Amino acid sequence: MPAGIRRSVERDLPTEESRELIALVRDIARKEIAPHAAAEEESGTFPRAAFRLLSDAGLLGLPYAAEYGGGEQPYSVYLQALEELAAARLTVGIGVSVHVLSCHALALHGTKEQRAAWLPGMLGGGLLGSYCLSEPTAGSDAAALSTKAVRDGGDWVLSGTKAWITHGGVSDFCTVLARSGGPGAKGVTAYLVPADAPGLSAAPPERKMGLKGSPTAQLHFDGVRVGDERRIGAEGEGFSLALDALDAGRLGIAACAVGLAQAALDAALDWAAERRQFGRAIGDFQGLRFLLADMATAVEAGRALYLAAARRKDAGLPYARQAAMAKLLCTDNAMKVTTDAVQVFGGYGYTSDFPVERYLREAKVLQIVEGTNQVQRMVIGRHLLGPEGR
Structure with a gap:
């Protein structure tokens, strides 16, 4: 059975260019990435062709300077593109996030000569x-x-x-x-x-x-x-470069988590409308509607938090605390939403015939990468009670 109808998310996009960009990302995600996700994850197939396609479309360097082949997009726009990719297949979404992270030091701290020599290949030359x-x-x-x-x-x-x-x-x-x-x-x-x-x-x-x-x-x-x-x-200087990159990378993981949670919510909504018990769709039962309402609220809350942190970054304001909060909330929410999606499917959700069991397994790693969520709480607490907070 197909994964279901991917619902269009209402995006917060500032320009016509950004709206066209997200439409392109969504089109690629739905037509080129999502149809192969289940089979390729089951076989452990690395989607190199998908990354080449994204590179050819100019989507591997969205937040970096156009002078070197980047998209020169605000981080808030880049993250929404990342969310679309992660909703189609988390392997691709998190892969783009890691690639952008790996370009961060050179793009922001390299010399002009270094950037001219290597960034074009990294941002749009098919490299990963x-x-x-x-x-x-x-x-x-x-x-x-x-x-x-x-x-x-x-x-x-x-x-x-x-x-x-x-x-x-x-x-x-x-x-x-x-x-x-x-x-x-x-x-x-x-x-x-x-x-x-x-x-x-x-x-x-x-x-x-x-x-x-x-x-x-x-x-x-x-x-x-x-x-x-x-x-x-x-x-x-490498340690400070690493911390700077990790703040940005945590926002990437937050966006991926929201994309995965959105995919799980979409699948659960489709199933609730299709599956019938006691003579009616299971989505007609109040208990299930409350569960779906909580799932949708968690997805929207995570999206709002990562976008708020990204806008601070785009404005040149400190955002390390907000990035840690976004990573913490979005990934914890993804774990809860994917778990609840399996519950909506009942016994079917525990089988690999439907995508929600894969979403549940994938969500767990998001609470670990780019610093565990316990580390995120340490970071947040340090900002609240340390010299930064006072």
Whole structure:
């Protein structure tokens, strides 16, 4: 049975250009991505063709400068495009979010020469990126990185292991955070590393409960040599670059979570109208209507919060606290909405004949990536009670 009718969401779009952009994204998502999602997730097929299509359409660099091949769209518009992609297939939505994250350091902190040399291929040249921050013993504790970068003449030699890397083994380039100096946050530097660099290899992908079409793997750096021209920002500046990127990345995950929750709500609404018990559609029963009302409210609340945070970013205002709040609320809501969607379907929802069981499995990871939701609460609390809050 098909996933159901995808409902058009009322979008908050400031210009005719942005409205046309979202219409294009929605068209691609419905015609090219959604029809293959269930089968390709079941087989663990990586949707490289979909990413090439999105690159050709100019959709892999929406928030970045047009001068280098980006879409130069406000973050609030980019996130709504991301939501559309995630509603069609989370593997694609989260893949675009990670790719945009992997371009962040170069696009915002690279020199003009660096941006001119590499950004066009990254934003519109069919390339796909990985973001290499986490390690086997350093996840959200980015200041505890142990991957080393040692100077050797005009080069840097990188050694160590990165873990939980989305697109690990299939990406074309990596933004890598490595320790170039002493302990702590001030000893970390960012590098742009081509994925085919000698000494860089990928472990077998992790076996995950969801997002099976999105490879997640360790990357091993065994004396990987890169020129100093591939260092992004100043030596020791990598930690602040990473935190800046993660704030933006959390908004991407929030938008993906809302897209997934919207897909689950759509499926539940279709089923409630079609499924009949006791001589009438199950959607006629008050108990089920209340459940659907709560699901719809959670989706709308998450969307409003991520858009509010994105508008602060677009306006140049501090938004780290709001990004953490959006990531926390949207992903917790996605977990609840997908769980309730399975409940609406009853026994059928627990089978792979319908998409809601996949949505439930996929929602769980969103509470973990880009910093667990417990870490988001720490971030929010720090902003409320730390020097920023006072």
